[in-house]
Amino acid sequence: xxxxxxxxxxxxxxxxxALGLITIVxxxxxxxxxLARGLLTAINPKFLFGKPEAMKAxxxxxxxVVSSLYLAALTILISLPIAIGAAIxxxxxxxxxxxxxxxxxxxxxxxxxxxxxxxxxxxxLFVVYFRWSYCLLAGAFTLAILNLPILLRSTEEAIKLVPxxxxxxxxxxxxxxxxxxxxxxxxxxxxxxxxxxxLPIGRxxxxxxxxxxxxxxxxxxxxVSPFDTAAPLAGYIWYxxxxxxxxxxxxxxxxxxxxxxxxVFAIYFLARWAGNRYQQTKLLGPKMK
Amino acid sequence: xxxxxxxxxxLEDLYLDLLKMANITVDIIEKARRAFAGxxxxxxxxxxDGDDVVDDYVKLIEENGIELLARQAPVAIDLRTIIVxxxxxxxxxxxxxxxVNISKAIKNLGDYKLxxxxxxxxxxxxxxxxRMLVTAVDSFKExxxxxxxSLVEMDDTVDRINRSFLKxxxxxxxxxxDLVIRVVMVARFIERIADHAxxxxxxxxxxxxxxxxx
Amino acid sequence: MTEEALENKMQxxxxxxxxxxxxxxxxxxxxxxxxxxxxxxxxxxxGKSTLVRCLNRMNDLIEGVRTEGQVELxxxxxYQPGFDTIGLRRRVGMVFQRPNPFPKSIYENVAxxxxxxxxxxxxxxxxxxxxxxxxxxxWHEVKTILRESGQNLSGGQQQRLCIxxxxxxxxxVILFDExxxxxxxxxxxxIEDLMAELKENFTMVIVTxxxxxxxxxxxxxxxxxxxxxGEPGRLIEYGDTNTMFTNPTDERTERYITGRFG
Numbered sequence: 157x158x159x160x161x162x163x164x165x166x167x168x169x170x171x172x173x174a175l176g177l178i179t180i181v182x183x184x185x186x187x188x189x190x191l192a193r194g195l196l197t198a199i200n201p202k203f204l205f206g207k208p209e210a211m212k213a214x215x216x217x218x219x220x221v222v223s224s225l226y227l228a229a230l231t232i233l234i235s236l237p238i239a240i241g242a243a244i245x246x247x248x249x250x251x252x253x254x255x256x257x258x259x260x261x262x263x264x265x266x267x268x269x270x271x272x273x274x275x276x277x278x279x280x281l282f283v284v285y286f287r288w289s290y291c292l293l294a295g296a297f298t299l300a301i302l303n304l305p306i307l308l309r310s311t312e313e314a315i316k317l318v319p320x321x322x323x324x325x326x327x328x329x330x331x332x333x334x335x336x337x338x339x340x341x342x343x344x345x346x347x348x349x350x351x352x353x354x355l356p357i358g359r360x361x362x363x364x365x366x367x368x369x370x371x372x373x374x375x376x377x378x379x380v381s382p383f384d385t386a387a388p389l390a391g392y393i394w395y396x397x398x399x400x401x402x403x404x405x406x407x408x409x410x411x412x413x414x415x416x417x418x419x420v421f422a423i424y425f426l427a428r429w430a431g432n433r434y435q436q437t438k439l440l441g442p443k444m445k
Numbered sequence: 446x447x448x449x450x451x452x453x454x455x456l457e458d459l460y461l462d463l464l465k466m467a468n469i470t471v472d473i474i475e476k477a478r479r480a481f482a483g484x485x486x487x488x489x490x491x492x493x494d495g496d497d498v499v500d501d502y503v504k505l506i507e508e509n510g511i512e513l514l515a516r517q518a519p520v521a522i523d524l525r526t527i528i529v530x531x532x533x534x535x536x537x538x539x540x541x542x543x544x545v546n547i548s549k550a551i552k553n554l555g556d557y558k559l560x561x562x563x564x565x566x567x568x569x570x571x572x573x574x575x576r577m578l579v580t581a582v583d584s585f586k587e588x589x590x591x592x593x594x595s596l597v598e599m600d601d602t603v604d605r606i607n608r609s610f611l612k613x614x615x616x617x618x619x620x621x622x623d624l625v626i627r628v629v630m631v632a633r634f635i636e637r638i639a640d641h642a643x644x645x646x647x648x649x650x651x652x653x654x655x656x657x658x659x
Numbered sequence: 660m661t662e663e664a665l666e667n668k669m670q671x672x673x674x675x676x677x678x679x680x681x682x683x684x685x686x687x688x689x690x691x692x693x694x695x696x697x698x699x700x701x702x703x704x705x706g707k708s709t710l711v712r713c714l715n716r717m718n719d720l721i722e723g724v725r726t727e728g729q730v731e732l733x734x735x736x737x738y739q740p741g742f743d744t745i746g747l748r749r750r751v752g753m754v755f756q757r758p759n760p761f762p763k764s765i766y767e768n769v770a771x772x773x774x775x776x777x778x779x780x781x782x783x784x785x786x787x788x789x790x791x792x793x794x795x796x797x798w799h800e801v802k803t804i805l806r807e808s809g810q811n812l813s814g815g816q817q818q819r820l821c822i823x824x825x826x827x828x829x830x831x832v833i834l835f836d837e838x839x840x841x842x843x844x845x846x847x848x849x850i851e852d853l854m855a856e857l858k859e860n861f862t863m864v865i866v867t868x869x870x871x872x873x874x875x876x877x878x879x880x881x882x883x884x885x886x887x888x889g890e891p892g893r894l895i896e897y898g899d900t901n902t903m904f905t906n907p908t909d910e911r912t913e914r915y916i917t918g919r920f921g
Contacts, residue, residue: 251722321759325821328715329772329828330749339771344762449848451855452875515904516874 197411213404223386230296243311267305279369293382295371314348347431466502478571489548499541529652577642596646607636668693668862674728685891698877706892715751752825758817760809772828795823815846835865
């Protein structure tokens with residue numbers, strides 16, 4: 157039986173294996189390249205915890221790191237409740253029909269818009285019309301809108317992954333629909349939802365076009381209030397590179413990129429760990445005497 | 446870990462019903478023996494009237510047996526046990542019927558005077574038949590193959606006594622023909638009771654080994 | 660053996676059910692005697708699962724479902740307008756085809772129902788959990804691992820956990836929708852034994868595609884059938900299980916249970 161079929165099968169396996177390998181190689185290449193250029197700078201305490209310089213060399217990057225994390229937190233804080241609420245509506249309540257199709261169409265359209273459009277929208281609405289000026293909150297709202305479609309989609313997927321039999325079992329024990337959602341559906345979906353927020357966090361941290369007109373690009377002091385001007389890492393990297401006002405801008409750009417990569421990875425693993433831990437502890441309840 | 450509790454409980458109930466039926470049947474033979482010894486028409490009538498009890502038992506055991514077969518899909522020893530219990534019930538019912546026949550004969554013997562030879566030999570046959578039935582039931586209870594096998598030998602003696610009655614017509618010629626016929630019939634009925642005990646033994650051996658005994 | 664008079668816990672009266680335009684079951688009239696096990700048998704798609712889900716109105720959760728006729732629980736029509744379906748489902752619990760413990764601990768699975776009705780007292784909950792697990796013949800296997808996930812148990816144990824979870828709500832009726840189709844034979848027998856024990860306190864209805872199971876566990880058996888494709892499922896014959904399996908009245912029942920079709 158060892159004929160053409162077996163050989164074709166082997167060939168196909170080899171091709172797919174090679175394609176898979178290519179993705180890994182590309183990813184590894186990018187990571188190694190970025191870390192090789194910037195890791196040493198990134199972990200230098202003077203750079204990591206220092207204040208940036210406007211004109212001279214030797215500036216640090218700490219306010220930008222804080223800006224990025226602050227911005228990401230604010231964005232998730234704004235968008236996650238909306239996404240979960242909307243996802244629950246879409247997956248549990250909305251009847252299949254015109255309205256839900258229309259909502260989905262709107263979300264998909266929103267997801268295809270280039271991020272600069274959101275940036276300009278944020279500039280017009282939050283910065284100018286609301287007179288917030290460049291600040292974290294304006295950026296956070298802009299990014300929240302930008303990320304809503306993808307966050308909603310992934311949250312909805314996580315909720316849909318909850319087996320229907322859990323809902324049935326809960327209803328059969330005399331739970332109302334809302335109780336079932338609160339007590340069974342959301343807790344079961346939560347690890348999935350947490351994992352699904354990681355992707356948007358990565359995007360928030362890496363987004364520059366949507367924030368250059370909303371949060372600001374350069375600061376020297378750590379932002380405290382959401383209404384403070386900020387300079388998230390990605391925006392600052394772009395700014396440092398394009399303006400090149402400081403002599404050591406290359407070093408700053410490389411170090412900043414490496415740092416951004418490390419932070420995003422750190423958040424990714426933290427979220428996964430937290431998700432698993434939640435599943436193990438929170439869902440298993442109290443000790444019995 | 447025991448499973449199928451309900452089924453095994455039902456099987457146990459069926460088994461206990463059969464043992465009850467067996468005890469009743471043994472009692473009936475014993476009663477028939479006494480009725481014959483004293484030519485006691487009243488006691489004979491009691492046996493005839495009491496036959497319904499045995500009939501009710503056989504009906505109960507057959508119904509429950511069929512229900513178990515239909516509903517529980519028994520296998521292996523469980524299957525053989527149920528089948529053998531149902532067969533045993535049939536045998537016991539026949540034994541009780543034979544006692545009824547004997548009782549009818551006793552009633553007809555009325556005021557005849559039986560010779561000591563007849564009385565002794567019939568009594569001996571009764572006792573042996575009772576012992577055989579008890580042995581048969583014990584072999585079932587104890588799942589004792591040797592005991593079940595021993596019945597064949599026990600039956601030989603009963604057969605021998607029975608045959609001696611057929612020849613007795615010459616020796617006891619002074620007795621009336623009517624009496625002789627009735628006594629021969631009674632002997633023959635007892636001999637058939639013993640045969641049922643042997644059959645029970647064969648069924649028990651099938652139950653234990655799964656092999657048919659021919 | 661004395662036959663106590665049978666009282667009917669539930670009565671299905673001329674019940675028909677539609678999925679949008681498709682008539683799934685038609686004109687079913689059936690009594691469910693109290694503290695007995697009633698089995699629903701029939702080939703796949705005969706509407707037996709649909710029928711059992713009418714008894715606690717689980718079909719309401721599906722869009723486009725419509726019913727005609729009545730289902731009475733203790734003489735009260737559960738399909739009357741404004742009937743409290745949440746309360747109904749507390750009185751008529753359900754065990755599903757696939758074991759479906761929540762991804763919570765064994766303890767939390769059982770305590771879920773009691774907590775819904777506002778029982779918060781720890782001691783009371785502990786008692787209910789222990790009692791329910793004992794009644795479901797699972798306590799001895801899980802008493803030391805109550806905080807472990809219910810989903811770590813074997814399939815058969817999971818199904819008994821689901822039964823314990825239902826018992827904890829103290830329903831009057833328990834519906835079983837093919838409860839053993841996803842578990843092994845020994846676990847199946849354990850569950851059948853358990854059902855026999857639960858008969859003392861609960862009225863049970865079991866849907867099963869396994870005729871032998873219906874024969875083994877039930878007191879009464881109802882046979883349903885779709886005669887021609889596209890027709891609704893109808894009740895063909897209903898009677899005490901013994902008669903149904905030894906001497907059914909309807910020829911179609913006989914042909915089905917003897918394996919001549921279906």
